[in-house]
Amino acid sequence: MADTSKKRPVHRNIHVSDIVSYRLPPAGIVSILHRISGAVMFLLMPLFVWLFDTxxxxxxxxxxxxxxxxxxxxxxxxxxxxxxxxGLIWAYLVHFIAGVRHLWMDATHSVTKEQGKSSAVLTLGLSSLLTVLLGAKLFGLF
Incomplete structure (x- = not known):
């Protein structure tokens, strides 16, 4: 009898040098960007408060x-x-849209792999589009 079982991949922690070749799914990218944008907004909060006050x-x-x-x-x-x-506009939009995504997933219990991927792609696309539009307005293109 022939052995038809496939070898399963071995998952291990990746090294820093593997980061360039490591392919992260869209949901993972959104998760990391959500954390980065939160940190950026926190660090730029004094500038944001000054801009608003002024x-x-x-x-x-x-x-x-x-x-x-x-x-x-x-x-x-x-x-x-x-x-x-x-950068502050980008951080806010990514953080807000990813936060709405997380709230929607929690409220509807839609945690399938396909729904996670499609909502992550929608989050990345929508936040990028809004950042480009607001950036064009900021730089006086319209």
Missing amino acids: SVSSEVSYESFTAAFTGGIGFVPGLLVKVVVL
Whole structure:
């Protein structure tokens, strides 16, 4: 009688050098981006609070707020301010949409592999599209 069983793959911890060749599923990418975006938002919270406070305090402070995007802040050029704000926009959108995804999966108990993959792809696509649109608005393309 022939042995028809296939050899099962051996799963082990990956080494740092294997990260480049390791293929992570979309749900894993969304999970990691959710954590990274949360950390980015936490680290940029002082900038976010300053931007919000400056934008709503008065008309004069609003003018300094808009001047930060054109002339910069101190020695930091305006382009770098826009890039940092774009990073904050990306972090918020990824974190928000991935959070809604997690809440939806928890509420509906939809944890199949196919639904996880499709919702992860939708999360990545929607957050990327919104980031590009808001980035185009931030950089004055429309």
